[in-house]
Amino acid sequence: MLDLMTGNAAAAKAAMLARVEVIAAYPITPQTSISEKLAEMVANGEMNAKYIKVESEHSAMAALIGASYIGARTFTATSSQGLALMHEMLFWASGARRPIVMPVVSRALGPPWNIWTDHMDVMGERDTGWMQLFCENNQETLDLILMAYRVAEDKDIMLPAMIIEDGFILSHTFEKVDVPAIEEIDFYLHPFNPDVKVNFRKPRRYGSLVMPDWAMEFRYNNALAMEKAKKKWVEAGIAFKKAFGRDYSSLVELYRCEDADVALIVAGSAAGTAKVSADRMRERGRKVGVAKLRAFRPFPTEEVMRLGEGVRTIGVFDRSYTFAQGGAIYGEVRNALYPMASDVRVKGYIGGLGGRDITEAEFEKMFEDLLAIAKSGSMSKDVEWVALKDGSYRW
Amino acid sequence: MIEIRFHGRGGQGAVVASELLARAAVMNRLHAAAFPFFGVERRGAPVTAFCRIDLKPIRTHSEIYFPDYVVVLDPDLVSMTNVLQGLKPDGALLINSAKESCDLQHVKWNKVATVDATSIAIKYGLGSENSPIVNTAIIGAFSKICPQVPLESVIESILKASPGDKKANAEAAKEAFETVKGVW
Numbered sequence: 186m187l188d189l190m191t192g193n194a195a196a197a198k199a200a201m202l203a204r205v206e207v208i209a210a211y212p213i214t215p216q217t218s219i220s221e222k223l224a225e226m227v228a229n230g231e232m233n234a235k236y237i238k239v240e241s242e243h244s245a246m247a248a249l250i251g252a253s254y255i256g257a258r259t260f261t262a263t264s265s266q267g268l269a270l271m272h273e274m275l276f277w278a279s280g281a282r283r284p285i286v287m288p289v290v291s292r293a294l295g296p297p298w299n300i301w302t303d304h305m306d307v308m309g310e311r312d313t314g315w316m317q318l319f320c321e322n323n324q325e326t327l328d329l330i331l332m333a334y335r336v337a338e339d340k341d342i343m344l345p346a347m348i349i350e351d352g353f354i355l356s357h358t359f360e361k362v363d364v365p366a367i368e369e370i371d372f373y374l375h376p377f378n379p380d381v382k383v384n385f386r387k388p389r390r391y392g393s394l395v396m397p398d399w400a401m402e403f404r405y406n407n408a409l410a411m412e413k414a415k416k417k418w419v420e421a422g423i424a425f426k427k428a429f430g431r432d433y434s435s436l437v438e439l440y441r442c443e444d445a446d447v448a449l450i451v452a453g454s455a456a457g458t459a460k461v462s463a464d465r466m467r468e469r470g471r472k473v474g475v476a477k478l479r480a481f482r483p484f485p486t487e488e489v490m491r492l493g494e495g496v497r498t499i500g501v502f503d504r505s506y507t508f509a510q511g512g513a514i515y516g517e518v519r520n521a522l523y524p525m526a527s528d529v530r531v532k533g534y535i536g537g538l539g540g541r542d543i544t545e546a547e548f549e550k551m552f553e554d555l556l557a558i559a560k561s562g563s564m565s566k567d568v569e570w571v572a573l574k575d576g577s578y579r580w
Numbered sequence: 581m582i583e584i585r586f587h588g589r590g591g592q593g594a595v596v597a598s599e600l601l602a603r604a605a606v607m608n609r610l611h612a613a614a615f616p617f618f619g620v621e622r623r624g625a626p627v628t629a630f631c632r633i634d635l636k637p638i639r640t641h642s643e644i645y646f647p648d649y650v651v652v653l654d655p656d657l658v659s660m661t662n663v664l665q666g667l668k669p670d671g672a673l674l675i676n677s678a679k680e681s682c683d684l685q686h687v688k689w690n691k692v693a694t695v696d697a698t699s700i701a702i703k704y705g706l707g708s709e710n711s712p713i714v715n716t717a718i719i720g721a722f723s724k725i726c727p728q729v730p731l732e733s734v735i736e737s738i739l740k741a742s743p744g745d746k747k748a749n750a751e752a753a754k755e756a757f758e759t760v761k762g763v764w
Binding site: 540 | 616
């Protein structure tokens, strides 16, 4: 059924459609309307779930880890400082192989105090062993949460997933969303039924001390599961397309990249704006494309390399900064393309921090810059901050 | 693509107006997106909200700088803020005011329509007399100046998603549609 809803309403709706059984959440701007909507749906009987009110995000994640051990399908949502407070428990969730699904309504970390979107919060958790997927619009928020349960609860995977929707730009914007019937979802997403559940009649130990002779093998298994998740997301995307018609069958969505001279890699809501900008460039005869990065963890190394085989000048737009060389995505892309480094040039752009608006015109400037690099074959600077008050800075 | 900016005060319903208008466009088989100015809202403080309507899916997620329409829910805002900022040269302005456009001193613009949404809202018991909620009346009037969103879709949208008494809100929209002045 077609409806008009905010990204946060879409996230709450997805939890309902997935028949989530335990929710533990703590409010934080701009996530709050997700936890409010879920509380409302549990209170009025629309959802048959247990809603645990907790005193912090750290406790929310701890509660869900316990509930997941029992065999319950679990859900929470957070943003920014709340996600940072969860940090310790994020490792616990992935190490204990709990398939918790959590929308992260991305928001800058303070100071300076700021409630608007950027990706510093999620990139700060990139090494916690969680899967991380970015949404371009509210439809994707709804769809990716449903897909996330299917992948996360797969017996070969058993990893938690963050579904990232940009704060305000998606969370508080009303968009057209096609909402599947819950009965259709039941065919796509089966109940969570892990091999091992806490059973008081058959006591076991969970989260015990593991000595150096085995700890590394546990970590290696996590790494293997993350690697396998690439294929599982593609499979979940193919099945989703069959059931609902919308295509998520790749970890990187290529837009007008086939014959492109340059391509810009973008994650999240800015990908839509970049596509509009690419269309305008194409009208002027500029051969540019957009590669929308859907998955950041697992990182689609192979798909990025395939892009690099066809397009030799690649830009990466990051809404984060690593305080090393450019943004988080830029680092991964350069890493993936290193084997063909002599042929491919990768330029990093930092923008949209703390909710700074990213316009079509700004993307057009990035495309022009990339085209100049492609033409001259050389690049004076590797990373540039775009749309700063007194012009761009490069080094 | 049509881009619309609403000016109101916290509590008047500018954000809901943008949502209901987007919903009306979607009911008319168009694509739409609606969003508030991203920030903190306080009752009584000036607020802005935005709406995009298009034949094609809306992919851009940037803010709106050059609207085709500006809708003002509180006439006092006209002297306080530059409601005309960025309005396209052939764009139109709709103001909630009992006056006719020629009597509005602060507005120098070609296409100006006015509607007494405050009186209409009070008549139908929307909000209170001191702080009437004018959003449904104003989008009823808006449908008169924006052919892409017919009154029937606006009424349908209000009956589905308006807070409060849906029928009274729909009546208010209809009356505003019929009484809007200065349509070019």
